[in-house]
Amino acid sequence: MPKLMGAVFRRTESALFAAIIVTGIILSLSSPYFLTVSNFVNLVEAYSVTTILAAGAFVVLVSGGIDISFTATASAAQYLAAYLAARHGLSPVPALAAAAALGIALGAINALLTHYLRVLSIIVTIATASINYALLIYFTNAEEIYNLPDWWSNRITFLKYVTASGDVVRITLPIVVMIAVVLLTQYLMSRTRIGRQVYALGGNPEAASRIGIEVLRVQLLAYGYLGFLAAVAGFIQAGRVHQAVPTAMAGQELNVLAVAILGGASLVGGVGSMGGVVLAVFFLAMLQNGLNLLGVSSYFFGVVIGLAILISISMTGYAEKHTRKRYVARAK
Amino acid sequence: MSRMARNLGKTGNRTTAQLDRLIATLRYGTTNVVGLLVLLAALAGLFSVLMPTTFPHATTLQAMMFQIPELGLLSLAMTVPLVSGGINLAIIATANLAGLLMAWILTAVMPPDASGATLALWLAGALAAGLMICIVVGLVTGLLVAAVGVHPILVTLGTMTLLHGLGIYFTRGRTLSGFPDALILISNKTVLGIPISFLVFAVVALFIHVLLTRTELGVRIHMIGSNLEATRYSGVDTHRVQVWVYIISSVLCWLAAIIMMARFNSAGADIARSYLLITILAAILGGVDPYGGFGRIVGLFIALWILQTIASGFNLMDISPHLALASWGLILLLVMAAKRIAASFHLAPKASRSWSHAEPGSTPNRSPEESS
Numbered sequence: 001m002p003k004l005m006g007a008v009f010r011r012t013e014s015a016l017f018a019a020i021i022v023t024g025i026i027l028s029l030s031s032p033y034f035l036t037v038s039n040f041v042n043l044v045e046a047y048s049v050t051t052i053l054a055a056g057a058f059v060v061l062v063s064g065g066i067d068i069s070f071t072a073t074a075s076a077a078q079y080l081a082a083y084l085a086a087r088h089g090l091s092p093v094p095a096l097a098a099a100a101a102l103g104i105a106l107g108a109i110n111a112l113l114t115h116y117l118r119v120l121s122i123i124v125t126i127a128t129a130s131i132n133y134a135l136l137i138y139f140t141n142a143e144e145i146y147n148l149p150d151w152w153s154n155r156i157t158f159l160k161y162v163t164a165s166g167d168v169v170r171i172t173l174p175i176v177v178m179i180a181v182v183l184l185t186q187y188l189m190s191r192t193r194i195g196r197q198v199y200a201l202g203g204n205p206e207a208a209s210r211i212g213i214e215v216l217r218v219q220l221l222a223y224g225y226l227g228f229l230a231a232v233a234g235f236i237q238a239g240r241v242h243q244a245v246p247t248a249m250a251g252q253e254l255n256v257l258a259v260a261i262l263g264g265a266s267l268v269g270g271v272g273s274m275g276g277v278v279l280a281v282f283f284l285a286m287l288q289n290g291l292n293l294l295g296v297s298s299y300f301f302g303v304v305i306g307l308a309i310l311i312s313i314s315m316t317g318y319a320e321k322h323t324r325k326r327y328v329a330r331a332k
Numbered sequence: 333m334s335r336m337a338r339n340l341g342k343t344g345n346r347t348t349a350q351l352d353r354l355i356a357t358l359r360y361g362t363t364n365v366v367g368l369l370v371l372l373a374a375l376a377g378l379f380s381v382l383m384p385t386t387f388p389h390a391t392t393l394q395a396m397m398f399q400i401p402e403l404g405l406l407s408l409a410m411t412v413p414l415v416s417g418g419i420n421l422a423i424i425a426t427a428n429l430a431g432l433l434m435a436w437i438l439t440a441v442m443p444p445d446a447s448g449a450t451l452a453l454w455l456a457g458a459l460a461a462g463l464m465i466c467i468v469v470g471l472v473t474g475l476l477v478a479a480v481g482v483h484p485i486l487v488t489l490g491t492m493t494l495l496h497g498l499g500i501y502f503t504r505g506r507t508l509s510g511f512p513d514a515l516i517l518i519s520n521k522t523v524l525g526i527p528i529s530f531l532v533f534a535v536v537a538l539f540i541h542v543l544l545t546r547t548e549l550g551v552r553i554h555m556i557g558s559n560l561e562a563t564r565y566s567g568v569d570t571h572r573v574q575v576w577v578y579i580i581s582s583v584l585c586w587l588a589a590i591i592m593m594a595r596f597n598s599a600g601a602d603i604a605r606s607y608l609l610i611t612i613l614a615a616i617l618g619g620v621d622p623y624g625g626f627g628r629i630v631g632l633f634i635a636l637w638i639l640q641t642i643a644s645g646f647n648l649m650d651i652s653p654h655l656a657l658a659s660w661g662l663i664l665l666l667v668m669a670a671k672r673i674a675a676s677f678h679l680a681p682k683a684s685r686s687w688s689h690a691e692p693g694s695t696p697n698r699s700p701e702e703s704s
Contacts, residue, residue, distance in 0.1 A: 117669055119668050119672075123616050126661075128665075131665075133657075251605060267485055307490075310494065313490060317482045321481060
């Protein structure tokens, strides 16, 4: 039995996949609405912002760092774009380019500080998150921007059709952007040289620098990419709620990190896959959706997520210990 | 023979000097108490010059003493796990859950007309219930950290979400308020001009200082923070130490919960959540090593005064509290930069340890630049 457990849970991805299948079967048996296309699509759209942020957080985690300033970055970039577009009537391209540039710049600052100060990135990003967020609230007085231009607040639908049961299914911009981000991140991390260097750096920084990897360059990429994706997530989030609120995403950073870690990214770096992160988001989305459909109070959701994290890390810890024991046994 | 002895003596002297330095580092860690005091004095001096009539005043000092305890106790709850090489992200959630339990007993269970001895009994019962739940939370967290063997950041991320979720579930996001006056006293009464809450904090801080530096458990907490594996191999029951670390941390959360209830006259699942990252900021500013193994309560104590001086000074100058928060972050970055520069001049050899978060107990390795 322990052997079987070890085999099943060695890969976080397969464990998550199994959990999704089991939960999916239970939910589709208990609610007829669960296994419908429109429910699925709504679910994907609702979790698009989380997925985009988790993809960026995942890259930094693989590089061996922890960034918790990305929600502050997302809010700042979102506000900048909204300010330029709504107050100064800038067209989409320059407004969004400014937001993306701000996101990348804030990410690059984190990379530079982490690299040159030689302290844990979590400490650096706690400091920069405080600074960025406090300055954002100070300069904006925490005021919302309601009058977003039409190109931003109108729903952009790429595909629309009506199912046999009469439900309208829309493939909207958040879904398309989310898929693009996931594919881009997957390509970056598994098919490009610098992506593999991110894994190498996270796996063993000393070895990585000795084989000639430019540590700073890789860190700039990881943190800059997260900053860029934070700006993208900020744009999508404002579009979904039709306003830019400086405080909207505050406090979400630990939830997003939890999702990335649940998906198999290690805090020590060097491990994890984009697919695992997507499965983790999907699993949590499914749990929340299922609880809603079953009429369980939405106030109960935090408890379920907390238990899911604790069970998941316990299984990973168990599998790791088991693997270590097998190595020791083989060595003897 | 005599030459040998002399040579031995010579090398012995050098070794002794090195050992002395090592022991000094072990004893004082990366904390530069003098540097922090200079920073505090400079800030206090600056604000005194800017506001000669309002800042250097007993009332300002007293106001600061009223503000420090809640963040102070929560920072202590964060510092003990940090010294052990862990972290406790669930401190706010633990404090809020304990606060909710105590508030529920005092507002919904206790008869509203209770007074005198009955009231005292109910109050003691409520506090005991809060303490119990914190001990249970600490015990479970510690057992999970010890048994599962994954980084405490993950375990406490899970317990944080779970405890906060429980708080939200039981209250439906509402807050409970209206506590007996006896409890409120903690937050507004003074003894010889010093707020009771500050006295509580000072005594607890002293207790934790003694615990960490003068007891067997304290030394073991430092040891597992430096090298968990080596400590295990030297015959220490590290699991037991880890369980104690999280019980101590949670009990400190209970004390913070009492102070917060008294100060805000309310309890809720979402209270003081912004404090979480600030407690880490305060601990690191106070010289606690984020890699574990080093850190002194004295440093944290001064760091809290530095943060509060900035907040109070800005408040008196009518500068937005948001700018105070921003300057807290800036101060942390500046202090780290100063340490980095000092380390490059070999003034503080400890600070140039492994720059990346390798597995606990990895040997101090050289930085990539130095080795290439």
